[in-house]
Amino acid sequence: MRKIRSGTLAALFLGSILTTTPSLAAASSDSSTIREAALKDSIAWDFTEGLTTEVGPRPAGTPQEARARDWAVARLKALGFANVRAEPYTMPVWLRGHDEAHILSPFPQNLVLAALGNSASTPDKGIEGEIAYFPTLSDLEAAPDGSLKGKIAFVSHAMHATQDGSSYGYFGATRRQGPSIASKKGAIAILIRSIGTDNHRQPHTGVQMWAEGAKPIPAAALSVPDAEQLVRMVTRGQPVRLHLTLTSKMLKDQPSGNVIAEIPGSDPKAGVVVAACHLDSWDQGTGAIDDGAGCGIVAAAALQAGKAGTPRRTIRVLMAGAEEVGGNGGRAYYDAHGKEAHAMAMESDFGADRVWRVDFKLPQGHDALARRISAGLAPLGIGVSRVPAGGGSDIEPLVKAGIPVIDLQQDGSRYFDIHHTPDDTLDKIDPAQLRQNVAAWAVALFETANAPESLGVN
Amino acid sequence: MRKIRSGTLAALFLGSILTTTPSLAAASSDSSTIREAALKDSIAWDFTEGLTTEVGPRPAGTPQEARARDWAVARLKALGFANVRAEPYTMPVWLRGHDEAHILSPFPQNLVLAALGNSASTPDKGIEGEIAYFPTLSDLEAAPDGSLKGKIAFVSHAMHATQDGSSYGYFGATRRQGPSIASKKGAIAILIRSIGTDNHRQPHTGVQMWAEGAKPIPAAALSVPDAEQLVRMVTRGQPVRLHLTLTSKMLKDQPSGNVIAEIPGSDPKAGVVVAACHLDSWDQGTGAIDDGAGCGIVAAAALQAGKAGTPRRTIRVLMAGAEEVGGNGGRAYYDAHGKEAHAMAMESDFGADRVWRVDFKLPQGHDALARRISAGLAPLGIGVSRVPAGGGSDIEPLVKAGIPVIDLQQDGSRYFDIHHTPDDTLDKIDPAQLRQNVAAWAVALFETANAPESLGVN
DSSP states (O other), X not given: OOOXXXXXXXXXXXXXXXXXXXXXXXXOHHHHHHHHHHTTOOHHHHHHHHHHHHXXXXXXXXXXXXXXXXXXHHHHHHTTOEEEEEEEEEEEEEEEEEEEEEEEESSOEEEOEEEOBTOOOOOTTOEEEEEEEESSHHHHHHSOTTTTTTOEEEEOOOOOOOTTOHHHHHHTHHHHHHHHHHHHTTOSEEEEEOSOSOOSSOOOOOBOOXXXXXXXXXXXXXXXXXXXXXXXXXXXXXXXXXXXXXXXXXXEEEEEEEEEEEEOOSOGGGOEEXXXXXXXXXXXXXXXXXXXXXXXXXHHHHHHHGGGSSOSSOEEEEEESXXXXXXXXXXXXXXXXXXXXXXXXXXOOSOSSOEEEEEEEOOTTOHHHHHHHHHHHGGGTOEEEEEEOOOOGGGHHHHHTTOOEEEEEEOOTTHHHHTTSTTOOGGGOOHHHHHHHHHHHHHHHHHHHTOSSOTTOO | OOOOOOOOOOOGGGHHHHTSOGGGSOOOHHHHHHHHXXXXXXXXXXXXXXXXXHTOOOOTTSHHHHHHHHHHHHHHHHTTOEEEEEEEEEEEEEEEEEEEEEEEESSOEEXXXXXXXXXXXXXXXXXXXXXXXXXXXXXXXHSOTTTTTTOEEEEOOOOOXXXXXXXXXXXXXXXXXXXXXXXXXXXXXXXXXXXXXXXXXXXXXXXXXXXXXXXXOOEEEEOHHHHHHHHHHHTTSSOOEEEEEEEEEEEEEEEEEEEEEEEOOSOGGGOEXXXXXXXXXXXXXXXXXXXXXXXXXXXXXXXXXXXXXXXXXXXXXXXXXXXXXXXHHHHXXXXXXXXXXXXXXXXXXXXXXXXXXXXXXXXXXXXXXXXXXXXXXXXXXXXXXXXXXXXXXXXXXXXXXXXXXXXXXXXXXXXXXXXXXXXXXXXXXXHHHHHHHHHHHHHHHHHHHTOOSOTTOO
């Protein structure tokens, strides 16, 4: 999924948009035609259905991702895109083995969990230890150094759903930082409550990186019901002993690759408009909301936007081969293409629920473009925010380089029920909301690709 | 869960109840007091929370069920019940091993599934075969004899939710009969779409019995999203080959046992009122809705009903040690107690959602009792039906012997989202609805235990 930023700096230069009633602003008639046609789109669904069915799970750097790459190249060619190709690179790969946890005492039973990305492996026969319980990440941080020696840390910090997904930024710290903190304090392993908002026995995996000086230890997420069960056990007061098996392995220099497809523009000097998503998924679901749908949306929207004829700017679909495990695809794209002129970067990686808000980060003097786009989105029920757009992992290097960004913010209210779990499957996608995404994207791509403004390019 | 009956014979003798406005009927003032106190009950929750946390999963005839038995005996004594004891018997036990399925071609990926009770075991290294797809059980039945030789049958018959749970009776046939039919037609294994109404990757297990002449074969339920994925694959037209590992074993003569606890009555000749549930659960959840909550409800309600003083009849709580795998506990109870006088049998085994309807099967001439009970239930939002009560597995031999029955029908709208899955955990229980159950049960037990009517005894 897209990186969720914390903080909400006001984008002051958008003041003039927010005081303009969208219906009074001028949206082009082409934009209306494109929007209405895109609301009948079937390409996004077919793409997502095909990728999740015919490839299924596709962890970055694995043979499954290679199949996804081949599948996407073939499908994008068949859809009529130009310059379709895979751009290979290599990356390290963490591979899940067997995940199992069993309470030894006082209440013997299994717990459902999933190792986190980059977890160290236990021996095949597992390890045993006593649980050291911390209700929040702050409690873990406050534990004296060395106090966790020989113990299995357990952090149970509940996350709640937010429409803008902002709770993931804050509570996700337990996953991102918890393992390194626990390791530095001497823990032999760490379990966290899943960074998720559901109550199903579906653990939420996800990547974490070891901080400098932190020795890798086995690290896993319990499903929410299992984390609550473990809290009930530890709060009864008796020591809780656990047997934990989390086998995994690390491979170096495995092949991955981005897939590129274009709607060529008429003015090569006007810069490229990038529409990004990622092809890889976590290993236990089929990657429908994360991020098969995003790839379906950007591919379909690029085609819809191109229906009015050759755009001024090239629309370049970027399906990153690796996002989940550290943004390798976005970096490889920037290494290969960073010196080309880019007019805009956008990314779809937050599921398939409706777009409810648009955020902009445009150069000074581009208010009229923002107004045209906002007017085209308003009939879809999309409001304009004062929050500056920030993009996500697949376009992060472009954003850091100062390329303009538009975020079509999707409703995240139920996204973290499913995110990074086995439950990320096709049936979770609402075709009507998916089509609304395609329409919003088609409007934004059409207006941006055809904008007479410079967008900072020359 | 309780057996769901098909058919809805009108209970004609209830006509006089149905034409009487409940508020005009006479509910005793004791009944009102008991109902209002029971709405504040905490015993049912504490019982369910304790059993599911401190014991967890408890398949019949296993050491976990023995722990549940010991736990229940201790808890029921602590709650002040009289004559608390375990009544042992032995039974055969089917034990799950390792369940795994992997599509070999054309779209390699894993499927999530769970073996059904009494499934044959595959070899440890699994078996391979081509899928033979049947949209419904009727399609499987129509397949020519021998046509499935060497194949893995797959029946994908979707079940939808019903408030009264009646769809389980009809669609459950795929699980109950599908394996025997497939075996007789030469299949080497069978996969069914889970008999469930959710869309999570939680397979619904459950028991099935081999029909006479049917050789046991490996049999499993795919989660609903996995069944839909397999349908998408097979309907693309290429042969689908699957590798299937379902190891399991059968043990003979394992120890199980019912737990009995009583509120002694003043009139031994008036017959016993049985309030039943079952202690065992399937192996992958913690048995919260099936049937920890039922045991919490009947225990709490018996205590609430006894608050007004010694009842006329003994209220006997029966926590059957084995229900899920064939009703062994109910039969063992009848073998031991069938010759005692029974005035009434009731069972709670359909989750913890609110009681919405009451069904009666009373002897002729007991309309006034039904009216008193209905009047006591009406303030809880419970209506009276014309459907005759039928009880469930734990009291089935009593019902067959003609003992009167009252069914407090719980809302089953979401029951089959969770039933027989790993997701059957404490968090699925709504404490307010659980208390409504206790109140309904307390009213029914109080009125029945104190009824001056004969209830067919003597």
